[in-house]
Amino acid sequence: MSLAILGCSIVENQRLVEKNVFVREGKIYEITPSSDISNKRDFDIIIDGRKKVLLPGVIDAHVHFRVPGGEHKEDWTTGSCAAASGGVTTVLDMPNTSPPTTTVDRLNEKRIIASNKSIIDFGFHFGAEFGNANEIEKARNIASIKIFMGSSTGNLLIDDDAELYSIFELAEKHDLLCTVHAENERLIKLFSDQAKFNGKTSPTIHPLIRNNLCAAEAVSKAELFSRFVGNRLHVCHVSTKEELDFIKLGKKLQREGRLSAEATMHHLLLSSAAMLKSGNYAKMNPPLRSKEDISALWSSLREGVIDIIASDHAPHTREEKDKPYWQAPAGVPGVETNLPLLLNEVNRKTLSFEDLINFTSKNPAKIYRIKNKGEMKRGYDADFALVDMDIEQILSSSNVKTKCGWTPFNGITVQGAVEKTIVRGKIVFDKGEFFLNKGKEVEFTRSTTSETE
Ligand code: DOR
Ligand code: ZN
Numbered sequence: 001m002s003l004a005i006l007g008c009s010i011v012e013n014q015r016l017v018e019k020n021v022f023v024r025e026g027k028i029y030e031i032t033p034s035s036d037i038s039n040k041r042d043f044d045i046i047i048d049g050r051k052k053v054l055l056p057g058v059i060d061a062h063v064h065f066r067v068p069g070g071e072h073k074e075d076w077t078t079g080s081c082a083a084a085s086g087g088v089t090t091v092l093d094m095p096n097t098s099p100p101t102t103t104v105d106r107l108n109e110k111r112i113i114a115s116n117k118s119i120i121d122f123g124f125h126f127g128a129e130f131g132n133a134n135e136i137e138k139a140r141n142i143a144s145i146k147i148f149m150g151s152s153t154g155n156l157l158i159d160d161d162a163e164l165y166s167i168f169e170l171a172e173k174h175d176l177l178c179t180v181h182a183e184n185e186r187l188i189k190l191f192s193d194q195a196k197f198n199g200k201t202s203p204t205i206h207p208l209i210r211n212n213l214c215a216a217e218a219v220s221k222a223e224l225f226s227r228f229v230g231n232r233l234h235v236c237h238v239s240t241k242e243e244l245d246f247i248k249l250g251k252k253l254q255r256e257g258r259l260s261a262e263a264t265m266h267h268l269l270l271s272s273a274a275m276l277k278s279g280n281y282a283k284m285n286p287p288l289r290s291k292e293d294i295s296a297l298w299s300s301l302r303e304g305v306i307d308i309i310a311s312d313h314a315p316h317t318r319e320e321k322d323k324p325y326w327q328a329p330a331g332v333p334g335v336e337t338n339l340p341l342l343l344n345e346v347n348r349k350t351l352s353f354e355d356l357i358n359f360t361s362k363n364p365a366k367i368y369r370i371k372n373k374g375e376m377k378r379g380y381d382a383d384f385a386l387v388d389m390d391i392e393q394i395l396s397s398s399n400v401k402t403k404c405g406w407t408p409f410n411g412i413t414v415q416g417a418v419e420k421t422i423v424r425g426k427i428v429f430d431k432g433e434f435f436l437n438k439g440k441e442v443e444f445t446r447s448t449t450s451e452t453e
């Protein structure tokens, strides 16, 4: 099956230029000036791309698709459709499922389910837990070793310095990336106990319990340990100005490419004040922060301190969120709203298309070493989001695709919408409709020098 997208705008050297993009056998075959359509008859499907922007498909490197154990919140069918509707062509799924993905057998079970259900491509993070070094060593083709330095949804936790150090050593030995949920478990416990003792029950206490110190201390430790050990480290969902200081320092002191960092749209757009209105629907770990933290995050995007934007799509049902603060789980959905919110920022001129592509496609592919994805180059996978920058839409809980059925961005108007999503040359989403496709596991390349297999 071949495909031609004619007259679409693509981003080249920080500018939009009109081009034709030709696809054969799932790969980008040729990109030609828009005037050159002499060979269009050779293609099975022709898409009129005029007045639209063709972006590389979004690689969302941080999603929780909840299988196994949390299928009532999300599964691979609903999760991958939600993703596709938001221009996402690849997701990297987190291991804090139930049971967690901490053994090779469980990883393989996940692989089977995702390949049967997902309409987009996927990869898996592998969980670190006490005593699973053997399993980590046996695991093949994983995105990262995910380390929860502070506890969150699920029971994964590494709150011991020696254990953290050993996992970093293991990662270094096998040239694996460590991704960290960086919050200090002991401090979280202290501030929770204090809040409970004082009879606090309002969700607005959440950012005070998991305060900036909890995040900053954990990031400083992870950065320092990784600098000593020499492993690659990726800091998930950076939310505070203090974490950014440590990441800046780390990037100065560490070899290029050793340290990278992620931000999420909820931390970039919503402040802790949202908890007053939304209660537990704005409860996530790490929590929403102050205006100063938000503005530091935006500056760090421009300064290259943050490398990628991911959703941290963490769906929970309304029933679960409606529980009292102490029982309600943390996490918000976001896989389908990420790109529309970013397109809106491009329209508002707070972000360039070039930056958007770097944060959502190029850098994730580079940091996770995903083969043949993340860029619009000949021979690369034909993964695209075709977007219309003029369409205005109101994000609404009533029409999200995620199984949990709500969004923390409910009521926000955005300009810019995904029209089509294409995975390896196959249209999987088109103007609200989904099309069957067999998603495939991505390949993570390993540097040959430290390959130990
Ligand atoms: O808020 C969060 N939700 N933070 C996490 O680290 C986990 C996630 C989830 O899986 O629900
Ligand atoms: Zn996390």
Ligand code: ZN
Binding pocket: 062, 064, 094, 312, 313, 314
């Ligand atoms: Zn997460």
